Amino acid sequence: MGRFLLNRLVQSAFLLVGVSAIGFALMHLAPGGPLAMYTLNPTVTAQDIERIKVQFGLDQPVAVQYFKWAAGMFTGNWGYSFFGGEPVRAIVFGRLPATFELMGSALCVSLIIGVAVGVVAAVRRGSILDHATAIAAMIALSLPTFWFGLLAIFVFAQTLGWLPAGGNRSPDSRSLLDALVHLILPVAVLALVLVAQWSRYTRSYMLEILNQDFIRTARAKGLTGARVLVNHALRAALVPLVTLGGLQLPLLVGGALVTETVFSWPGMGLLFVNALGSRDYPVLMAILMVGAFVVVIGNLAADVVIALIDPRTRIVHA
Secondary structure: OHHHHHHHHHHHHHHHHHHHHHHHHHHHHOOOHHHHHHHOOOOOOHHHHHHHHHHHOOOOOHHHHHHHHHHHHHHOOOOEOOOOOOEHHHHHHHHHHHHHHHHHHHHHHHHHHHHHHHHHHHHOOOOHHHHHHHHHHHHHHHOOHHHHHHHHHHHHHHHOOOOOOOOOOOOOOOOHHHHHHHHHHHHHHHHHHHHHHHHHHHHHHHHHHHOOHHHHHHHHOOOOHHHHHHHHHHHHOHHHHHHHHHHHHHHHHHHHHHHHHHOOOOOHHHHHHHHHHOOOHHHHHHHHHHHHHHHHHHHHHHHHHHHHHOOHHHHHHO
């Protein structure tokens, strides 16, 4: 297990280095470079541009800039925002709780509903319920997240007035109920595609497992249907489901970006869109690395859980 975990950690470190190098290069290859917002401003003189380059170290070779930036990221010095001069680390960490709140809630809701729907659809294969869940999943996978978010705001916030249209808190409110009410629409939109995926994959895995010999043996021993389903079939489906959970993290992060923008949720997704519009490259790079770190660590955790559930994977991937 130790060797397996060490190999995964080394692979994750190389992956993060590759993501950082590619992201840093793309930032500098963008039209206008990091100082595009300044160079396009007619009130900023050439002398001002040179002074800003020296101030942020942009007058040095790109390779030197990258290694200095990477060293700063590793030591906790993430630089300063181009606009406002605030420490990037403080800006990003100030938005992380809201993003984790939204992503965690959406993941829990989608996991519970998706697995339950998938199990029921597998048990009642060919029924009206099975066909209805399949149609609903296809529709959910076809809907753009931003369109569904705008539709939800129009129906439940503007037309019916049942739920707030955006934000994560009402002004001057600290109640838990108010926070939960603000979570309903963003979580529903973000969890929609995840529920569709969880339900279809769970149904597929359960159908395959329910036809295995060990399930027939358990039934032949006189075990009840619920016990066979929970203790044998669902437990055997944990490995592919945990793998799916790791693969869904990039989708969850990308969906959070769109959802936060639509609902003005004060998280990293909305911060990324604002920083992209103002070409605030230090903030963009920090968000990119935090997102990559979350995805890599999530997949690493999924690999470890799978190795604990199924020891054969340690031998295959060691």
